[in-house]
Amino acid sequence: MKSKTLFELIWIVAVLIILTYAAVANLSYLSTQQQNIANPAGGDPPGVLINVTGYQWAWQFTYNNGTVMTDKLVLVANTTYTIVVTSKDVIHDLYIPQFGVQVYAVAGHPNKVSFTPNKPGTYIMECVEYCGEFHYEMRGEVVVLS
Numbered sequence: 107m108k109s110k111t112l113f114e115l116i117w118i119v120a121v122l123i124i125l126t127y128a129a130v131a132n133l134s135y136l137s138t139q140q141q142n143i144a145n146p147a148g149g150d151p152p153g154v155l156i157n158v159t160g161y162q163w164a165w166q167f168t169y170n171n172g173t174v175m176t177d178k179l180v181l182v183a184n185t186t187y188t189i190v191v192t193s194k195d196v197i198h199d200l201y202i203p204q205f206g207v208q209v210y211a212v213a214g215h216p217n218k219v220s221f222t223p224n225k226p227g228t229y230i231m232e233c234v235e236y237c238g239e240f241h242y243e244m245r246g247e248v249v250v251l252s
């Protein structure tokens with residue numbers, strides 16, 4: 107065997123060892139990271155549950171007591187809420203900038219986010235994922251009562 111061929115074989119084996127190590131390390135790490143941040147592991151979601159459905163082109167908020175509101179979310183200050191966000195059609199993205207809340211609305215994949223508003227007032231919310239002709243109408247207000 108020529109030394110050039112031997113060198114190439116060693117080089118190929120070394121690269122294969124490095125790539126195999128990287129693949130195994132990545133896969134074992136990823137297997138521990140299956141939940142995303144919006145769906146923390148374990149336990150009941152904290153606070154009051156509100157179901158949120160995005161559709162072309164509005165947001166619908168359904169409270170525990172059956173009350174349904176469109177493009178308006180009314181909350182009470184210093185209460186913890188968990189919103190469960192989904193979509194009836196295309197992907198939307200609920201954004202409440204002053205709360206630091208942004209969550210994708212994906213049909214068949216409810217995403218949860220918990221937050222506790224602590225300052226009464228009126229805030230804006232909007233869809234920040236282009237979702238069709240009247241995307242710009244998917245905006246509303248969040249009213250936080252004292």
Ligand SMILES: [Cu+2]
Nearest residue numbers: 198233237244
């Ligand atoms: Cu939208």
